Amino acid sequence: xxxxxxxxxxxxxxxxxxxxxxxxxxxxxxxxxxxxxxxxxxxxxxxxxxxxxxxxxxxxxxxxxxxxxxxxxxxxxxxxxxxxxxxxxxxxxxxxxxxxxxxxxxxxxxxxxxxxxxxxxxxxxxxxxxxxxxxxxxxxxxxxxxxxxxxxxxxxxxxxxxxxxxxxxxxxxxxxxxxxxxxxxxxxxxxxxxxxxxxxxxxxxxxxxxxxxxxxxxxxxxxxxxxxxxxxxxxxxxxxxxxxxxxxxxxxxxxxxxxxxxxxxxxxxxxxxxxxxxxxxxxxxxxxxxxxxxxxxxxxxxxxxxxxxxxxxxxxxxxxxxxxxxxxxxxxxxxxxxxxxxxxxxxxxxxxxxxxxxxxxxxxxxxxxxxxxxxxxxxxxxxxxxxxxxxxxxxxxxxxxxxxxxxxxxxxxxxxxxxxxxxxxxxxxxxxxxxxxxxxxxxxxxxxxxxxxxxxxxxxxxxxxxxxxxxxxxxxxxxxxxxxxxxxxxxxxxxxxxxxxxxxxxxxxxxxxxxxxxxxxxxxxxxxxxxxxxxxxxxxxxxxxxxxxxxxxxxxxxxxxxxxxxxxxxxxxxxxxxxxxxxxxxxxxxxxxxxxxxxxxxxxxxxxxxxxxxxxxxxxxxxxxxxxxxxxxxxxxxxxxxxxxxxxxxxxxxxxxxxxxxxxxxxxxxxxxxxxx
Amino acid sequence: xxxxxxxxxxxxxxxxxxxxxxxxxxxxxxxxxxxxxxxxxxxxxxxxxxxxxxxxxxxxxxxxxxxxx
Numbered sequence: 201x202x203x204x205x206x207x208x209x210x211x212x213x214x215x216x217x218x219x220x221x222x223x224x225x226x227x228x229x230x231x232x233x234x235x236x237x238x239x240x241x242x243x244x245x246x247x248x249x250x251x252x253x254x255x256x257x258x259x260x261x262x263x264x265x266x267x268x269x270x271x272x273x274x275x276x277x278x279x280x281x282x283x284x285x286x287x288x289x290x291x292x293x294x295x296x297x298x299x300x301x302x303x304x305x306x307x308x309x310x311x312x313x314x315x316x317x318x319x320x321x322x323x324x325x326x327x328x329x330x331x332x333x334x335x336x337x338x339x340x341x342x343x344x345x346x347x348x349x350x351x352x353x354x355x356x357x358x359x360x361x362x363x364x365x366x367x368x369x370x371x372x373x374x375x376x377x378x379x380x381x382x383x384x385x386x387x388x389x390x391x392x393x394x395x396x397x398x399x400x401x402x403x404x405x406x407x408x409x410x411x412x413x414x415x416x417x418x419x420x421x422x423x424x425x426x427x428x429x430x431x432x433x434x435x436x437x438x439x440x441x442x443x444x445x446x447x448x449x450x451x452x453x454x455x456x457x458x459x460x461x462x463x464x465x466x467x468x469x470x471x472x473x474x475x476x477x478x479x480x481x482x483x484x485x486x487x488x489x490x491x492x493x494x495x496x497x498x499x500x501x502x503x504x505x506x507x508x509x510x511x512x513x514x515x516x517x518x519x520x521x522x523x524x525x526x527x528x529x530x531x532x533x534x535x536x537x538x539x540x541x542x543x544x545x546x547x548x549x550x551x552x553x554x555x556x557x558x559x560x561x562x563x564x565x566x567x568x569x570x571x572x573x574x575x576x577x578x579x580x581x582x583x584x585x586x587x588x589x590x591x592x593x594x595x596x597x598x599x600x601x602x603x604x605x606x607x608x609x610x611x612x613x614x615x616x617x618x619x620x621x622x623x624x625x626x627x628x629x630x631x632x633x634x635x636x637x638x639x640x641x642x643x644x645x646x647x648x649x650x651x652x653x654x655x656x657x658x659x660x661x662x663x664x665x666x667x668x669x670x671x672x673x674x675x676x677x678x679x680x681x682x683x684x685x686x687x688x689x690x691x692x693x694x695x696x697x698x699x700x701x702x703x704x705x706x707x708x709x710x711x712x713x714x715x716x717x718x719x720x721x722x723x724x725x726x727x728x729x730x731x732x733x734x735x736x737x738x739x740x741x742x743x744x745x746x747x748x749x750x751x752x753x754x755x756x757x758x759x760x761x762x763x764x765x766x767x768x769x770x771x772x773x774x775x776x777x778x779x780x781x782x783x784x785x786x787x788x789x790x791x792x793x794x795x796x797x798x799x800x801x802x803x804x805x806x807x808x809x810x811x812x813x814x815x816x817x818x819x820x821x822x823x824x825x826x827x828x829x830x831x832x833x834x835x836x837x838x839x840x841x842x843x844x845x846x847x848x849x850x851x852x853x854x855x856x857x858x859x860x861x862x863x864x865x866x867x868x869x870x871x872x873x874x875x876x877x
Numbered sequence: 878x879x880x881x882x883x884x885x886x887x888x889x890x891x892x893x894x895x896x897x898x899x900x901x902x903x904x905x906x907x908x909x910x911x912x913x914x915x916x917x918x919x920x921x922x923x924x925x926x927x928x929x930x931x932x933x934x935x936x937x938x939x940x941x942x943x944x945x946x
Contacts, residue, residue, distance in 0.1 A: 324914065673938050677941070
């Protein structure tokens, strides 16, 4: 989409009718509007936002007072803004918002061969061209930009990415479906006259609320943990790069001791884990040790001694004696020598079944006895490991304390002491938040288990009245729709940090060459500038603006890539003009030129609103050949010049007034300047 | 194509795929988004939003019941 023309009528300082025809050329895609402070740059940007969406930027004073003051004095009642634009397929449209005798009106027309056909549902139409929630990134207030890093940076970045990914509407739908589901759950409870099911349903509602709340908490802890880790890293970097050789050395010693401590803690955790598995593995052995000894003694010394293993089968020998006949067929009469010999065999004979059982028992008991020896050796080793680790940890902790005291006690190093105190605070907070995070995880896990149990119970009950069944179905249906929305949002946000940071770095390379890179913390979505050595760059206003501009350029590119998204659930992206008010304000001179040159190469149409301080010098040199049309906002005042200096701007070697005194009305006029007049 | 281009393409495809209604729950999610869109962008009164959502869900559940019969 490209802007063709804007017409302002009695809108703020633009008294009467003022207009600008924008450059729609592909090669010369910049429309340059020169405007000194106070002439109406911000009002111009807001005229676009107001016309399309009836919204204004936060730095726009008195947003309800839009009628020009002189016009009001002259009893004029109406003001309006009209924007003519063309879409990507060449269709031309005119959006008009105005306030007059008939009240407030917003209309959009399709322009076909100079005839105007009104578009049905103009708001939906305009939002299908550039969604309201994405507009602030295209119509961009350079001076009032929020930071992309620091305590509020995370929410700025996350919100912006979500808006460009088209999340706004889907998130509203998710909130509403959750509200409607709760209403159905309450109706279900109210429909239960017995109270049995409603109790269960109330438990479900309460568990769902707890899970939601704890998930929010978990998210907060994750952000805080990431923030403290980053803070600690910054402090460590500062200490490592201290000017004092002593501090540097002690700090390096402390880092190495901390690494050792970390390793020892891991060894201790391993030994504690092994201890638990040893207990599970050898519990029977330990408790059965004494018993196995007694049992083996009993087996060995009792009547089975010398009979197990037995040479003769007891049953066979008894049968021969009973039958008085040998297996070879000879008679074996009692009293004969043969009978007596066979009877003697009974002393060494045994029952084979019993023999088998005793063999098994003996083997089990022997194995327990042998295991006990093994267990003893492993327990001894484990206890030694535990004791060694604990002693090492205690020693390393003492060493660390001493090193910290040495750093803190360093003479004339107040800043180091300050850093140490900050480090301690950050570490303590980190530990607290890590513990709280673990607690939240456990709570969520338990509540999820309980929720699943309660839902199972509810489904197994079949004492629903018709009314209850109706609400049960509605709850289930809403829940499934809720899941669809949740998973769509989660899937789309996956890996988005990779996409964004890749783009930001691509623009940074164009903007500042090799000086900086951007790093994004995926947990907090906080973006930081780092230098060549990967150290975080302390953020000045200039750096913040640099990061903001690269980020905005990346968002616009992401939006362009999403232009053809199907939009069934997520709002598709947009291709739109980049209207930017005061983009180079705090930028270092070194970067102004690069940034000015890179922006028109990354978007289809640019409208720069620049004051002379932004424009003159490096910016002009870098964008002159891309400028398609150029305007000057001139302040006309009724007061006389008297001793006031005349203000002017030089464009292509020609001087143009920026203020005129002694005019008939106070107003801002838009005049074409430069070689395009 | 670079690896990053591949990833980009896959992400865009995935985004497209998740946007296509697959069943009646996806269809309903899409309907709700449309109701929200009308109200958020200003062509419909915001006060009717929840009523319209309830009606849409009610109708879908009733239709589901009829299909089961």
